[in-house]
Amino acid sequence: METTGETADAHVRARQATPAYQLDIDAVLSACDTSAGGLTSAEADRRLAECGPNGIVAQHKRSPVREYLGQFADPMIILLLVSGAVSAYLGEPGTAIVLVLLVLFNTAIGFAQEFRAEKSLEALENLLEPTCEVIRDGSQLSVDSSRVVPGDVVVLDEGGAVPADVRLIWAEAFSTNDFALTGESVPATKFLHPISGTVPVAKRHNLAYAGTTVATGQARGVVIATAGDTEIGRIAALSQSVPDTRSPLQREIGHLARTLTSAILVIAVILLIVAMAADMAFKEAMLFAVGVAGALIPQGLPAEVNTALAQAASTLAKAKALVKRLSAVETLGATAVICTDKTGTLTKNEMTVIEYRALGEPGTVSGTGYAPEGELLIDGSAVTADRSRAWRDWFLAMALPNSAGLHRPDSQHPDWYVTGDPTEGALLTLVAKAGLDRDRMLSEYRYIRELPFDSARKLMTAIREHDGRTVAYTKGAPESVLAACTHIRDADGVRPLTDDDRAEFSSHIAGLAGRALRNLALAVRELDDDTRVRVHSDGPAADHAVMAAVERHMTLLGTVSMIDPVRDQVPDAMAAARGAHINVNILTGDAATTASAIATRAGLGEPAELTTISADDFDAMSDDEIVRHALSGSTVFARVAPEDKMRIVDLVKKSGNVVAVTGDGVNDAPALKHADIGVAMGRSGTDVAKQSAEMILLDDSFATLVRAVSLGRTVYANITKGVLSCLTSNAAELVVNLVSLVLSIVAGVPLAINVLQILAIDILGELFPIAAIGTDRQEGELMRRAPRDPRSHILNARAVADLAWCGLVVGAITMGNYLLFYGRHGVNPFAGDVPDDVVWQATTVTYVSILLCQLVNIIQRRSIHGFFTRYQFHNAQFWWAMGAGIAIMLVIVYVPVVADFFQCGPLDAVDWLFVLGGAVIFLAVREAQRIVFPAVRSQPVDRSPIRRSRHESANWGSYERFSVGLTYSPQAPDLCWPREGT
Template sequence: MVVFPHAVEAVPRVDVDQPDPDRAADAGESVDERRPLVDLFGDLRTSRSGLSEREAARRLVVYGPNTLSRRTGRRWPRELLGQFTQPLAILLALAAVLAWFGGSPALAVAVVAVILLNAGFAFVQEMQAERAVEALAAFLPSTTSVLRDGVRSEIAARDLVPGDILIIAEGDRVCADARIIDGSLVLDLSALTGESMPATRSAGPADAGTSLLEAPDLVFCGTTCTGGEASTVVTRTGMHTELGRIAALSQRVSTERSPLEQQVRRATWIIAVVAVIVGVLFLPVGVWAGLGWAAAISFSIGLIVANVPEGLLPTITLALAAGVRDLARRGAVVKRLSAVETLGSTTVICTDKTGTLTENRMRVTQLWLPGAEYDTTTTTTVDDTRAKALAATAAACTTAQPPTEAQTAGSGDPTELALLRLAEELHVAVTPAGRDAARRAVFHFDAHLKRMSTVDEDAGTLVIRTKGALETVLPCCDQVLDPQGRLQPLDDGIRLDLQHTLDRYAARGLRVLAVAARTLDHGQHVPTDRQQAESGLTLLGLVAMVDPPRAGVAAAVAAAHRAGIRIHVITGDYGPTAAEIARQVGLGHEGRRIVAGDELDRLTDSELDTILAGGDEIVFARVSPEAKLRICEALRAQGETVAMTGDGVNDAPALRHADIGVAMGRSGTDVAREAATMVLTDDNFATIVVAVDAGRRVFANVRKFVLYIFAHAVPEVVPFLIFALSGGAIPLPLTVLQILAIDLGTETLPALALGREPAEPGLMDRPPRPRAAGVIDRALLVRAWLLLGGVSAVLVMGGYLFTLWRAGWHPGDPTGAGTPLHHAYLQATTITFAGIVACQIGTAFAARTDRASLFTIGLFTNRFLLWGIAFELVFTAAVIYTPPLQDIFGTAAVSPAQLAIIAPFPVVVWGVDELVRWARRRAV
């Protein structure tokens, strides 16, 4: 039995000077991999027989271990401290201080507890260790094979140094950048470049204009060998490799605040300034109205407390957390709370192709036979015996391992895995054990010949099986099988048909393999000469395959387009192939533009801005990690909110730099998952659109409870203004403690329930909001303060004054402790407190929709809101009717007749808002 060499023997030693210690430190950084091999050996001070053990040990000290370094330093104290310097946290701290000086230490402690709980919760949710570089390090194997002193040996990958002779064989993970000396390799570069098709690399000079990643004789750290064997000379290790360069890019980009974080921070600072200004301006007004300085200062504090939305921070935090939990159940894990809202504001999605739009799983779609053609995607059964022979022959001429229980994805060349699946589908499955047992020789895939052949024993007969590119297999063939299975010479008509078929398949973005075979005569030996073996073959047919789009991607793209979102394809793959996939899923238009990496590099920033501002969806092909960052930055400079998807090592820097990075959970690399803000556990591109819908809903719901919370500031502030402007003739209708009871007690649960509100009809049919659009805008403030707040203030003050008037009160009458009207005054303030709560209920129902009528979504469809209102009523009743709480909050029990005064308040508040929305819809 003759088996072609699977190992590379040590080649004769070429005497070259050993590395100069003074130059060793620079070799890994300054060496030019493309110099002639003799010059390269000289630069690296090495030889074909490798380094000596002593020299390798010395270089390890000079260069350091072959690992990826990471930034160090304890960052968590700063991250945790940052939670307490958020504007909302500062406002809560201000409320706690005011409560303490207002004589309510218990409430002050409660507010501080809220600050601590929210800070801790947000810290745990958002604090993620910088594990991207550690994940990159996982791409380095633990051991590798090298030549040291002319002897092949296994060493730890971390001990590899520039100048080592590295032996790479099928199944190995490449652990350094190197140049091939002898042999040929088939490499899976998808994790590094995004290229879905395997690439061949072999010894030989490269064209000067070829990019580094496409050089035919260079291999790179982080890639995987799926076929062949070669000896290489290591040129770069550790952080000097291409993988290390990407690691450095990942560490340099920083995470910026989301649009929601920026808007809430800006809005809450405005609220804080307004609250302080109102409180300070009240001092001279109160003194002018006849109040003493002590009273004026006390009530200024009350005004500030009334303007501080104490419940806003916990409500936003918990609403975002609820959105995170909801997305996790739907296949998207979000690692930062605010990222949920960021998705909702997305205007552009920059998506990778391989593994994102496609399955990253080659699939045979077409079979061509003389006189017949089959579409394997629509044909459930193929009875043609020639097709079965074609599939069985192609599957036998492989080295890949199909999926097993232990290894669900299989291993080896994706093309060969597709051929094994084809044979199984046509019921002529080839098992690895049977295939390897029958094999007598193998001519590995050659990058120059572009074909592979095996010699197998089948029922005592030797059979040569060949597969490869049609242009290289066809010259080896002199006959074909006709439709009746008889041998027929390869005439010009068949050759022309083959060429037309090849052109037709190539136009559809398919990869085409030709399959041929020859049965040796009885008594013939296993051929040792490749040229002799690969001659006189019979062409069995053509196999065409593609990396197909994922199911549901086209529908997701259509939904994104309806939502006004553009999608650019940014891939390391071949441009026409990526454009064809884009066409299949509905991206771009006929004649869609393809911008290759070299063209992108030549574009100036202004030219790139012009292209991106044109409104078209573009396919960027053969792009580098830096180019992805450049595209992302250009889009963001134009005011776009960018979601970047990806699954490879090369995607990590862009995933971190985008407004939100989206990685694939199953097929994606650990690097991409760690660098991304959101991970799709189901690897479904359609989940991105689901997440966009959820993000828009979260943003809309944040506006709803902001509206709900802000609307109560007016009925809380107006009583203080009336008291001050009347010079005390109208007693204070509300106390500071009652305000805190509303803001931290009755308000929180209904606000949280609004955060769980279903999406309003038509939410995904609207264009994305502008990046500068705030959570709090003029329309929201007018609706909150003028409409809902104004109506609530009128109702509340009416109920307060009516209660005092019925008790016989007149302006200026004393109502302090010990006076005849004191109990009536307590009941009147209780009516004010309860009236605000009643108006809260009406505001909650009104806030459920922004444009549509409440009846379109149903009055009782939000059960969380119903439970929140029930708690609100129970809490209010406890404050009013429980003696200990009456003493704390200054309330008194009220009669059913007095409660009847405020009973219509919810309907009035909601009804007025419903009428205004009806009029607004009619006006459109």
């Protein structure tokens, strides 16, 4: 039938009037202006031109040039550029060039890391299958998925992808894997009849959705929506509509830059006023004030921040976590609440049989996942298929009525994997664990007929012939199998099934279901002559009669119980999160019973500690109730829609807490985008989820996320140490400049240090050691403290006081050394006309005094335990950087050409003794301060308003178990860090 082609928007109007799932097949075909024979090619081309290609518009990606230019928006980079402009204006082109090179170095670090992350992400992307099967002009043909249009009739086969949203018009044993869209961990069985009333996406079982895959069977469906009109498109639009927000670190660096800029401007104005009050010419006063203020900008700070973040991103990449934006690393460290998906994140997304009952004997199964590694155990003894003929029938009932495939690892699959229904795949793994070869079983037991699964019978039967026997092997829902059985086989043989047996069986299944296990029952029947005749009858019309004749008078063999197993490291990772005062919640589209059982196994809490909130309860809750549950942790939000996840995340953010969200499906994308940091799964995640996230877990492991949180905390601690270390020398330089200016105005004493020497401290002397701090390992009990408050600042009142104190101490020591130098060499600096070579030597004393005190300060600030601690020896890179700083200092002092450029003069042994003595005095003052006021440096952050975890008793042992593959020493618990390759 050729369609009239009046409009390509008929499907849209139909959806607005009556949803397609509420219409019968004829009404849907009519609404879409098509037929069961599909569109004509001409009509399909016309609709394609009118509706556009079938594809989700990717989030806008900036060009590499714009990406690089975006690095210059960093406030600290702007400060460096201003400093360079000031230097050029002052007639110091060499200084300006150095600052510009430093800007290029800093921007290159950030751009290189983010560019690599973007390229890695592109390599992971693989949205819809490139081709699909459609019916056009009455024939089946293969077309590019992007050319599918509304009204097309698509053909769906097992293992394939659904290219668009379709209303099913024909199906045979058809089910789809919808977890990426709905969060359901088991395949959704589909049917054809219309659905009355309004139901959520997960309950529209006569539809198949774009982005899902076919688990079992075959089907045909008419396309009702493509591209942005699909469910996947609608959710993608939700995630893409969220504006980009700055991370806590970006906000903190911005605050720091604004604070420093304001302080430097105030200092410049003060210096200008003081200089003019001393009768200095306005131009000279302006140049001096601007020059000194420009030199006070912490030029090494952006390099320290970017180096720390880049190093952390590199470490995370080795640990299977890809960071798309450098600042996201630190955001993890401030995380107070984690809202995690269940399937594929906490669990393996691999159904695994863990318990069974065979011939009346209960047993367990070792090993998880699809890899056939493990054993069937009864009372600790392994069971094999040759135990008895009856046991072999039990295995045959799993292997023969089974349309799944179990496959070895290959170039595209690093592990064993299943095609088809994951539940059936789990049965094949169990068969392989018993040492049976399924392919051999299929060849030995000759195929007669197969009665496929359907949603009414909930049974699947394979009829095979072997040794002259025609046998029906059946598996299915326990209640359906039980209804088909009249006998039971136990250890004593076959006997009639009694009412007590039925009651005991039903009670057993109910108990298993209460533990969120997915259960199947197995049965067998040797067919009599009459039934064999019916089996060989042909034609679909005879199917129901054959089913009724075969699936009765069966013998119950037993049951198998399976679950999507929790990843091995998840319980210890949960314990580590609790110990770090991070509250974890589960947000899932799965059923409440299943989600709660997984939460218990994952270590989120004991059943009595968990709070499970269903979709109906959630809809009735106020914002205050939701945020209270989210902030208390150990809450399972079940059957939540994408909009519900967004609501939870937004409420947590509004409470002032940093929230991380994990997910892999399209339904997780909006929450990933709304979160402070979205974490997507790299292996099982959809492209929409990966595009919406800032971090991608390449191993899909929650444990990797918790390790990343630990690293994020370490990064912020290192950045804090670097910032305060950097500003200490600037505070000292300010004190020296102010005192020197006063002495120059009042008594004519030469200025104690010049701008080039200040830059030599900030750029050449301290830059490498401060940048190397970014590679420091975690110290102390960082993962047992509460998350930092994102509203707190590095430059708080306590830090400013400490910087002022350090500046005064170093300034006093330095000015003392400067004036003592003149005394030792018999020169009166107050007399005027001091020779230039003597001034150069004196300013060199100032330069090396500040630099050596600064190097001592950097070492002392590295550890909360001060200068003398084992922690100081762990980072060889830091000590190489210290050596480089000292070597550069010696080159500046003693290499003539370089010394002339910086206006420095050589020092003798006595000069060095005074300089080193000053550094020792400063160290003694700092160590005394640490001992007398320990709370200033080591008090853990105890934040509010978030309520503490319910598991306050979680001890370090849990974290130590979680940290398998980490270096840990009871004598030095701060030395805990992933070893290379772990």
